Amino acid sequence: MDIIAQLFAGLSLGSVLLLAALGLSLTFGQMGVINMAHGEFMMAGAYTAFVVQGVVGDAGVSLLLALPLGFVVGGLLGLLLEATLIHRMYRRPLDTLLVTWGVALVLQQVARDVFGAPNVDVRAPAWLSGAVQIGGLALPRTRLFILTLAIVCVVALALALRATPLGRRIRAVVQNRDLAEASGISSRATDRVTFFIGSGLAGVAGVALTLLGSIGPTLGTNYIVDAFLVVVAGGIGQIKGTVIAATALGLMQSFFEYSTTASVAKVLVFVTIVAFLQLRPQGLVSVRTRSLA
Amino acid sequence: MRLRSTSPHGAMRLSTVSLAVLCVVGLSACGARVDGGSDTSASAESCVDTSGDTVKIGFLNSLSGTMAISEQTVHDSLQLAAKEINADGGVLGKELEIVSEDGQSEPTVFAEKASKLITSDCVAAVFGGWTSASRKAMLPVFESQDSLLFYPVQYEGLESSPNIFYTGATTNQQIVPALDYLVEQGAKSLFLVGSDYVFPRTANKIINAYAEAHGIEIVGEEYAPLGHTDFSTIVNKVRSADADAVFNTLNGDSNVAFFKEYNNAGMSADDMPVVSVSIAEEEVGGIGVENIEGQLTAWNYYQTVDSPENTAFVEAFKAEYGEDRPTSDPMEAAYTSLYLWKAMVEKADSFAVDDVVAAADGITYDAPEGKVVVNGENHHIAKTALIGKIGADGLIHTEWSSEEPIEPDPYLEGYDWADGLS
Structure with missing residues (x-):
């Protein structure tokens, strides 16, 4: 029975990692931008949930409202960042890293000034409190909700990339920027939209995380490392890789943690990933491409 | 025609860079250097x-x-x-x-x-x-x-410097009274949850020694790295251990994730009370009163203390x-x-x-908090221990208090069971 409980815990952790990393797999994976402020876009999503709950009151309605709003808030922040800073340094990934790290610190301080340093509380709706009991197993409803949300996000993103004209343009720019431009695709516009979607997904992740963790200025820093880890292990440029990597990391962490301790599990996960990247530096799944990433 | 892949190189460089970044970010949170300042x-x-x-x-x-x-x-x-x-x-x-x-x-x-x-x-x-x-x-x-x-903060004890005055509690004014309280309430088994650094590790060493001397069984001892955000596994372990109470020395944001998980997993103060030593009034709001109502804390002061x-x-x-x-x-x-x-x-x-x-x-x-007395020898102060219960109003209400201020004993010299700890 414990094994099944751990299996669920692992899948659930995987879904949290997936939500955090999904947007990053677009901006980092597809565009090659190392965006250290991705975590702060999640934080912005979480505070969106807080503000919406303050206005709406009802926890259930506000959660459902906050999800699309969080997407827009995260997306707009991303758009702003892309338009002001990142587009100037597409060929300089290391500079982007430092600049976005600085932006992350600025955003944290802004949150601290606006909302105060202490954590704030977002109440979970009544229909998400407690656990579903299945034969001695207790599956927290919030985790089931997040699992579902992650699946919905992945499916929506995959469909958007595969079946829409926009998705075709994004894939074209990723695979060969020059050729895409030569074919009449505006790579600037495509970059912006890609960044909007990637950052928006961070906002959605932030709203979801209010159900599980603390909501404070440093929320993002707790997840950014794991999110990058997922994308790197999953392979640059493929959502499939991100999904598999997030699930594998979640399961690994929860089973290692079950048989050892949380700290040791973290070490083991890192060691496994380092070893894995030695064998397969391109990650789990790699796209054939001539572009930077 | 298939284009020959050029990606492994680019991918490797990016992944190497990002791993390096991850390491730096991870390490900077720990700030491990402890050798203080210049020796002038x-x-x-x-x-x-x-x-x-x-x-x-x-x-x-x-x-x-x-x-x-x-x-x-x-x-x-x-x-x-x-x-x-x-x-x-x-x-x-x-x-x-x-x-x-x-x-x-x-x-x-x-x-x-x-x-x-x-x-x-x-x-x-x-x-x-x-x-x-x-x-x-x-x-x-x-x-x-x-x-x-x-x-000014409660800490793990085992220290006394002629140049420092410690006005927060040492262990015998916070943790030991909390254990006394749990024994009084009939607790026979404890589960220990803490952040992975010096305070929880030292505190749990003391708790283990106390438990051995008082016939309490420690059914589990789990540490989470600082900033740990996912407590489903630890809460699973706590649930299956089924202790009489949980002793919580988690610090910072981890408390929020822990109590949300604890609550979401359907456990409450009635099933298995959690005694926390790092949750004060201002943290209650961030955790959410609905997630932590009825749980216990150990301190020497609450906002609700009734004195002029x-x-x-x-x-x-x-x-x-x-x-x-x-x-x-x-x-x-x-x-x-x-x-x-x-x-x-x-x-x-x-x-x-x-x-x-x-x-x-x-x-x-x-x-x-009441009358405090400075101990000139170890530079701590005598304080009254208060066990509190978190109320629906978000404040902590005194449930139990030591009858008088407890003399500070940072090295636990006055306790037989603590022999060999310091």
Whole structure:
């Protein structure tokens, strides 16, 4: 029975990692931008949930409202960042890293000034409190909700990339920027939209995380490392890789943690990933491409 | 025609870079260096200027970084105490002039700034510090420069420096009474959950020794790295261990994730109460009252303490910083520390460190938490232990209290079961 409980815990952790990393797999994976402020876009999503709950009151309605709003808030922040800073340094990934790290610190301080340093509380709706009991197993409803949300996000993103004209343009720019431009695709516009979607997904992740963790200025820093880890292990440029990597990391962490301790599990996960990247530096799944990433 | 892949190279470079970044980010959170400051013990000659109408004191709290959330509150209550003392005529007729420095949540910065406050600002005493790492980093600075630090937070004990006054609880004034309370309530088994660093590890060593001597079974002991956000596995372990109570030494944001998980998994204070030693009034709001109502805490002060001194303190604090700001144990201990220093200076009739230390023994002050007495030998203060229950109003209400102030015993020398711990 414990094994099944751990299996669920692992899948659930995987879904949290997936939500955090999904947007990053677009901006980092597809565009090659190392965006250290991705975590702060999640934080912005979480505070969106807080503000919406303050206005709406009802926890259930506000959660459902906050999800699309969080997407827009995260997306707009991303758009702003892309338009002001990142587009100037597409060929300089290391500079982007430092600049976005600085932006992350600025955003944290802004949150601290606006909302105060202490954590704030977002109440979970009544229909998400407690656990579903299945034969001695207790599956927290919030985790089931997040699992579902992650699946919905992945499916929506995959469909958007595969079946829409926009998705075709994004894939074209990723695979060969020059050729895409030569074919009449505006790579600037495509970059912006890609960044909007990637950052928006961070906002959605932030709203979801209010159900599980603390909501404070440093929320993002707790997840950014794991999110990058997922994308790197999953392979640059493929959502499939991100999904598999997030699930594998979640399961690994929860089973290692079950048989050892949380700290040791973290070490083991890192060691496994380092070893894995030695064998397969391109990650789990790699796209054939001539572009930077 | 298939294009030959060129990706592995690019991918490898990016992944190498990002792994390097991850490592840096991960490490910087730990701030592992503990060797404090420069060893310029030759210049231990004090430069404190007491000739004018003012005397300088230093406040050293993290106003930025991860600890800012907690330390800002301590800073605020120190400011309040200084303002009150100045309004009341200062110390020995001299007005207090505050020099504030930001410890930036980094132990090394604490050591640097402490050194700066002592040698270039020439302050008479420094008030602040929160994490044990910051205190351990500052300790050699204060000892080599022969200056004074007042440290306001409960900690793991097993320390006593002639240059530090500890106005928060040591273990025998917080953890031991909490265990006494649990025994009194009939607890036979405990599950220990803590963050993975010095305070929880030391605290749990003490709890294990206590448990062995009192016939309590420790059914589990789990540590989560600082900043850990996913507690489903630990909560699974707690659930299947089915202890009589959980002893929680988690610190910071982890508490939020832990209690949300605990609650979501369908467990409550009725099934398995959790006793926490790092959750005070201001953290309750961030965790969400609905997630933590009915759980227990161990401290020496709550906002709800019923005394004229506390009423005045709470009213003054709210008037200064706003009606929605709660007061908590570390804030009260910081507030008290400034008044204790004032009393020591006045008794010594001098700002010199040696005179102040010599005058410290037996100084009493009617603090908001009740009467406190300075122990001149180990530089801690006698405090009353209070076990509280978190109410639906978000405040903590005293459930049990030690009958009188407990003498500080940082090395637990007065407890047979603690032999060999220090």
